[in-house]
Amino acid sequence: MIKRTHTCGELRESHISQTVALSGWVNAYRGYGGLTFIDIRDRYGLTQLVFDKEDCSAELMELASRLRNEDVIAVRGVVRLRAGAPNPKLPTGQVEVVVRELELINKTDNPPFLPDDGPAAENLANEELRLKHRYIDLRRPRMQHILGIRHKVYQTTRRYFDENGFLEVETPILYKSTPEGAREFVVPCRNVPGSFYALPQSPQLFKQILMISGCDRYMQICRCFRDEDPRNDRQAEFTQIDLEMAFVQREDIMSMMEGFIRRLWKDIANTDIPPITRIGYREAMERYGIDRPDTRYGLEITDISEIARKTDFRVFQDALAQHPDARPYFSKKGVVKAIRVPGGAEKLTRKITDGYSEFVKTFGAGGVPTVKVVSGGAGASPAGLAFETGIAKFLEPVKAELVAALGLEPGDTVLFAADTYAVATKALGELRQKVARDIGLLPKPGCEGGPWNFLWVVDFPMFERNKDSGKWVALHHPFTAPREDQQDAFVAADLSSDDETIESIVSAGYDIVLNGQEIAGGSVRIHNRDVQAKVFQLLGMTPEQAREKFSFLLEALSYGAPPHAGIAFGLDRLIMNFVGAESIRDVIAFPKTMIGQDLMTRAPSGVTEAQLKELHLVSTAAPQG
């Protein structure tokens, strides 16, 4: 075999007249009878090979003329300045290799598609086919680039945390089932009939145990499993950058993470990230209607309930009549909220705003009342503004107040939501993002590069009532500590009667949001056994159940647990941001489809009766696949 001396992205004018050897895949074939060009490709780039009747034997010309896309070849030849025009699109475009020796290492069958990102790739094969033949898809320069960025993120991560004294520790994949939270993948255990492991949703408790074990600072790039329906940026099997620190407070973690983010963005995107601003959960919900606000644009939400109360608009009045005396953030309290869309009068056509009404119905809202703001005209306000279309006539009596409250200007459109606090907030929070895309406030999805708007979201409530069961659930997870100044109130609270207090307790949790996407989340943990037991109790676990599921944690907490805190990054989402990927599948080498299949290996698949028997299992489903 001809052994390569250089890669296909390496040769320059400085190599001219050297004899070199290259190996790779045939990327393109251009034949002229007595003259044949082959582009040879490997991970590093493309180089033009030339076979010329004047220089090559008839056998070599014949062999070259039979080469086709994706054949694997190796060549030996001499580098020379291109005899024709140089190709400015290629780093190697000044030179070509005149081939003296060609080895056809492996002839390909006609490939189902070509791994081409160039102009010919306008019709990229569909994803199903690309996933089935992932080894071809991954040859694409784009995919190689993504794998490379992902590799760099691993390296920067390990380097940063190593420099800061973190210890990389692996934690079990075969773990204990703790059925709170996400649905788990379950693995039958052969040696203990009828018992099962679960795959970890995260190494949460192991990293806490490692703190109690004296590891002080832990990190791991780990696989996590959640058997929930996937999304564009979510799949059942994903990767976290997981870490935990002992003897720290919230601020210590936050500054360590800001350092990490600055390093990461410097290394990967060559960008300096300024200090990250913070917002409280309540404020985020009020202003943006979501706990992960995208701050690249305005379109903030304003509560106009008190103004709406003065109108005769039935939709407003009906909404406001719901639990009028409830606490401000009570989820079923009736409210009216509004978004001012600058320039919306022109950009948001009737067809678009009708679509918004349909859109918010998916979140339980009835529709989106709308009004346009114009200058002058009949009935113009003192500021010279008038309302038109939609619900304009109902708003006439409160025009001046609305103009002042929302800062309205001519050409604006105002979008309203009148419903319960929970529904109106959610509907406008989602609508806000849709409007931003519609009127061009955002780069197109899949664009690479900034702006990078980071945000810490802090001060989450510890608990909320599940809207169906009415049970208390932890907003983050049951191991999250109350914020330092809330600890006493939680310890003192009577769990059976003190709803107001429990709902008001704020946790020591923190999320990092990037451009409206949650990229990391963590908290200070409970390190006191009694506090942890009280949380389990509040979540409806009897002391026996708590012991059955978490005795190891409660015991560990009683044998000298240091204060500790941690966080985990969604690594796949980080990569998506760096490379401008639209789908999480594009940043995972071997991803799964929406129903969790690997189209290349055809996993999951059936197993034999013998396997089932050995595992003490009987399947009630007919075998598939």
Add this chain to the structure above:
RNA sequence: GGGGCGGUAGCUCAAUUGGUUAGAGUACCGGACUGUCGAUCCGGUGGUUGCGGGUUCGAGUCCCGUCCGCCUCGCCA
């Protein structure tokens, strides 16, 4: 679990209200061609329209079921 979009040649797509032999580009095969780089030109092979039923004189097209892919709501402590 719910809603939406899609599945036609190896690939990317087309095919009027249901109507003749399901087309184009590309890939592939054969031929021509000495400076291309999405090479070009000439010729050719290539189809159980995802699968199974149904309606009809006639179905790629309409109906029912099913499988697969994507998007989305719920879900994701």
